[in-house]
Amino acid sequence: MAQNWFEHGYNSRNSQAMIEFRFRWGAEGYGVYWMLLESIAQDEIDYLINDHVGGLALSIGVEPEKLIKIINDCVKLGLFTQDENENIHSNKMTIHKNKMKDYSKFGKKGAKHRWKNTPPIHPPIHPPIAPPYTPPMAIREDKIKEDNIIKELKKPFGEFKHVLLTKAQFDKCKQQWGPELFMAAIQELDDYIENKGTKYKNHAIVLKKWPVENARKYIKPKYVGGA
Secondary structure (H helix, E strand, O other): OOOOOOOOOOOHHHOHHHHHHHHHHHHHHHHHHHHHHHHHHHOOOOOEOHHHHHHHHHHHOOOHHHHHHHHHHHHHOOOOEEOOOOOEEOHHHHHHHHHHHHHHHHHHHHHHHHHOOOOOOOOOOOOOOOOOOOOHHHHHHHHHHHHHHHHHOOEEEOOOOOEEEOHHHHHHHHHHHOHHHHHHHHHHHHHHHHHHOOOOOOHHHHHOOHHHHHHHOOOOOOOOOOO
16 A cells, blocks of 8 residues: 655654754755655665765755755664664654554454455554644743743864753853964864764863863964963
């Protein structure tokens, strides 16, 4: 039984992982995510082949390099998974396709019984559950809560996007050291993480130590402040 649809929860954009993804990639990335899901849904093999990213980028309308970064972030945030061959899977789509296969199997059994003039076997029907009523005040409170979460989210910086800072951390360090010294310190830490794979809990604290000291060796600070 052919299927040309899948479930799309109207509140999908507000999961914790999706809010972080939207913070990094905006509406464009959100649209690409759903187009990737559509590609998985319409393909019989139930996943995206890693070596076919070029053709996938052409069909979606984005540069291959950008698409690879978007997919990698989806995997890091748990929106997608990768197997040992680095092919892309969606748990959401796997569940949907298995459900559709079950419905198709029940449908074939029902048709077979009808041809034998026996009562058909119908697939289990799950009527849609109406969402609970949300008063306007609660909606406004949810919007305020989401805005506060976004303010605390960390944005990636540096050539390799390894240095994560909140807006408040970014503004404070930039004002303290000056733009040129600050960005040089960020690149020092970004290069180190890329080469060594070291993980830090708080990049803002690390920046105040050896990265800014290394940057001072070749960048003359325009602002006076402590490390």
